[in-house]
Amino acid sequence: DTAVSQTPKYLVTQMGNDKSIKCEQNLGHDTMYWYKQDSKKFLKIMFSYNNKELIINETVPNRFSPKSPDKAHLNLHINSLELGDSAVYFCASSQERSDRVAYGYTFGSGTRLTVV
Amino acid sequence: KNQVEQSPQSLIILEGKNCTLQCNYTVSPFSNLRWYKQDTGRGPVSLTIMTFSENTKSNGRYTATLDADTKQSSLHITASQLSDSASYICVVSATVYKLSFGAGTTVTVRA
Numbered sequence: 158d159t160a161v162s163q164t165p166k167y168l169v170t171q172m173g174n175d176k177s178i179k180c181e182q183n184l185g186h187d188t189m190y191w192y193k194q195d196s197k198k199f200l201k202i203m204f205s206y207n208n209k210e211l212i213i214n215e216t217v218p219n220r221f222s223p224k225s226p227d228k229a230h231l232n233l234h235i236n237s238l239e240l241g242d243s244a245v246y247f248c249a250s251s252q253e254r255s256d257r258v259a260y261g262y263t264f265g266s267g268t269r270l271t272v273v
Numbered sequence: 274k275n276q277v278e279q280s281p282q283s284l285i286i287l288e289g290k291n292c293t294l295q296c297n298y299t300v301s302p303f304s305n306l307r308w309y310k311q312d313t314g315r316g317p318v319s320l321t322i323m324t325f326s327e328n329t330k331s332n333g334r335y336t337a338t339l340d341a342d343t344k345q346s347s348l349h350i351t352a353s354q355l356s357d358s359a360s361y362i363c364v365v366s367a368t369v370y371k372l373s374f375g376a377g378t379t380v381t382v383r384a
Contacts, residue, residue, distance in 0.1 A: 188370060198360065200317070200362070200374040201374070202371060205371075212370060213370055213371060247316050247317075260322070262319060262372070264316030264317045264318070265316050266316045267314070
């Protein structure tokens with residue numbers, strides 16, 4: 158069973174369109190994240206939700222809107238897609254322990270978004 | 274300037290040989306340091322995690338070291354296998370949830 162699953166794996170769309178990427182984790186973790194990996198392979202955090210509450214919101218255009226219907230799901234909706242949005246988007250989850258370390262940080266397999 | 278610098282950017286080794294990857298960081302305060310392996314087209318997979326008080330951690334043929342005083346870490350791969358070909362990413366955490374990623378070292382193992 159896939160621990161962190163995201164769909165779709167590939168997404169090709171035209172500029173100006175609106176699209177969503179879905180993420181689900183079955184690890185029982187209480188925190189979920191969205192990361193963007195650019196062409197230089199850097200992973201940068203975009204958002205993080207802990208028990209459905211937004212706890213990290215980096216400098217991301219407001220065209221990107223995360224939604225967490227429950228702690229096992231964190232979806233990413235992108236409005237008015239631009240060429241620069243082309244990247245690989247990774248979902249992840251983790252569980253904080255008493256020593257204030259996020260353990261079990263697990264990534265999904267990524268969604269390759271191509272805006273044409 | 275990125276707070277996590279990795280070297281070398283890439284390396285090629287022969288199957289069965291050992292190699293060592295380096296990570297220097299400036300992230301402060303420091304909570305923990307992780308090494309991830311990312312295969313092409315896949316998400317990163319955790320290899321090791323070390324907190325401030327730990328200076329070495331092993332996971333099979335992978336051994337990570339940490340010197341929190343000099344803010345340096347290394348990942349040693351012993352007796353490399355073809356399946357070790359991947360990108361290895363050093364990740365440093367200052368807070369519980371926010372991780373700072375290095376650009377990774379691409380390792381290619383050749384038969």
